[in-house]
Amino acid sequence: MLRETFGRYDTRFATTDMAIGAQHAAGSVSTLPDCNKDRPFDALMCLIKAASLVLRLRPHVVISTGAAPGFFCILWGRIAGAKTLWIDSIANAEKLSLSGKLAKHTAHQCLTQWEHLADGRKVAFRGAVL
């Protein structure tokens, strides 16, 4: 959906699902292990892999829609001096995702895709992919 926007830049993708990566962005995809708050060991492995990826690539900008693996990339991106943007998934129509709630304090900017979830301070609405 944002491919045209990214097309002008040297863009790398990180995903937890290589099959989806291969379908959408062959050639510039890295995989991260999936994880969530109920699996602390996987989360730690993912945190380390995300660090290795972000510190190797040294991106100028990190953009993520989540979830936990994306949040880790935002975290390491922020530490490594990148501009960081969280775009909460449009799947979260009721409230911001758990990782989004963390990301709004971590990323430079945080977007929701539902107007009623914008709070006028840390969480902004600027449109949605639908």
Add this chain to the structure above:
Amino acid sequence: MILVTVGMQLGFDRLIAAMDTLAPQLGTPVIAQTGAGNLQPVNMEAHPSLQPDEFQDLMERCKLVVSHAGIGTVLNAQRIGRPIILMPRRANLGEHRSDHQMATCAQLENRSGIFVAWEVGQLGEKITQAMAYVGAVPAHSTSADDLRASVARFIETGCL
């Protein structure tokens, strides 16, 4: 062809059973991706899960999508201009951990090309409505343009 999909992770036998009952009256083949459900359809070709490229091929070939309220499928259907009927999973029936699909459906209900069947009893009429929509040119999303512009501005300036 009508494509029924419930995502790869969870079963949604309530939707699969209802579509299996309706399938013989629809006048077109129905193919179902049934997820981790227990029900074996008799009137539909059924696949528990599909590879992304196989699934995409079915999305391109179908006239209409009938789905749980998974946002990925909604985006996919809108991108390739297929009308989609959503039926939300309900937490009290053990179909998901929360009722977030109900909220998603309430938010999406009035958008062009998206139809919501809140109950199995509404599926038939929604299929009729959605069939009338087959081949219609999807409305251009100015909201998506706004989001792209904001992301482009962020990349250049750091501001939204």
